Amino acid sequence: MTRSAITSASSEAHLLEVVLADQADCIGMLNGASALYMMGKAALRCAAEHSGCSVKLAKADSIEFVRPIRIGSTVDIRARVVFQGLSTMTVIVEMTPDASDEQEDPSNIYGRFLMVAVDTNGIPISIASSTTHDQQKNL
Template sequence: MTPIVETNPPVEVRMAEIVFPNHTNHMGTLFGGQALAWMDKAAFLAAARYSRCTVVTARSDQVDFKLPIRIGQMVETIGRVVKVGRSSMHVEVELIAEDLHNGERALCTKGTFVMIALDGEGHPTTVPALPTQA
């Protein structure tokens, strides 16, 4: 197998989930805590993939729940590294719900997570600048 050589680190990750009844509240819509867990996971994956380091969540900034997500909908979670500091990465995360029967899609939730890259001893470590920041 020939390895793929990255010239720029990947800045985006996408995940898909289906909303089952155990993910929802009494109204049949996605629990906010479940949405946050999926968002944090996408932020983690995007930051770890970008930095190729162990990362931890330092902060979640404003998270806007715009529309409910219902049982049976597919949720695409998109995490994008949009800003990089010395050891921090700001990751914008979106939850897009899709009705699998008619294909309608809607942005339901959006937020920003700040992730910190750690070295082997658990201390903050530097990460590469975004190509647009260089």
Template sequence: MTELETHPAASETRLCEMVFPEQANHYGTLFGGTALSLMGKAAFIAASRHARAAVVMARSEQIAFHHPVSVGQLVELHAYITRDGRSSMTVEVEMISETLSTGHRSQAVKGQFEMVSVDEHGKPKPYRQQA
């Protein structure tokens, strides 16, 4: 059994953020780039907690915007490791929007991020010894 299987909470991250007007476009909805930035931050934290090493983003993929997030809504980001490699890992990030007045929640964005453990020169470095 791997550490990921025995301690999943240590590789999981949840963040909450309110959407304010300065984070929105002229339609009054969250900028796509801001959504990706928040998701990247959640992926970075989850990967850092998992590897306990310096990590960088190598790739983002399969980003699906399901519905817009309006100014005044809360977004909750849930990041968790779905693939555990020797020096890299895949982090799945879900962004859930919530209307505070009603409690209605729905998945707004979902995506995957490849994170890589690196040494002081930015080169891939194993974060765990293979058994």
């Protein structure tokens, strides 16, 4: 189950997900691949809303798994654009458990995602030109 919202500035995304059994390892904790999938989804949504065009994941790095997250936990996934280049955006994503699981430092998993604005052929495009193109279509 996923809910999402983009802020009015369109540089942030907020997703809520429930950790299900098929996303967990043999000891009942969220597995790394499922965590990266959830985080990547938030980064993609954030970058697409920010740029106003299609985006692709170019790189994921600095992923840190601070604490495990249990099956049944609701996780709050927040993504925000922290840098925009000509066709790229750096998106920081943080995943934290719901309030009942929260400890002093609630961050459980966080990382950095490099997203690229692309055209319909998957070729990188300028973020500014994609926004201008969309505005011209609406005239």
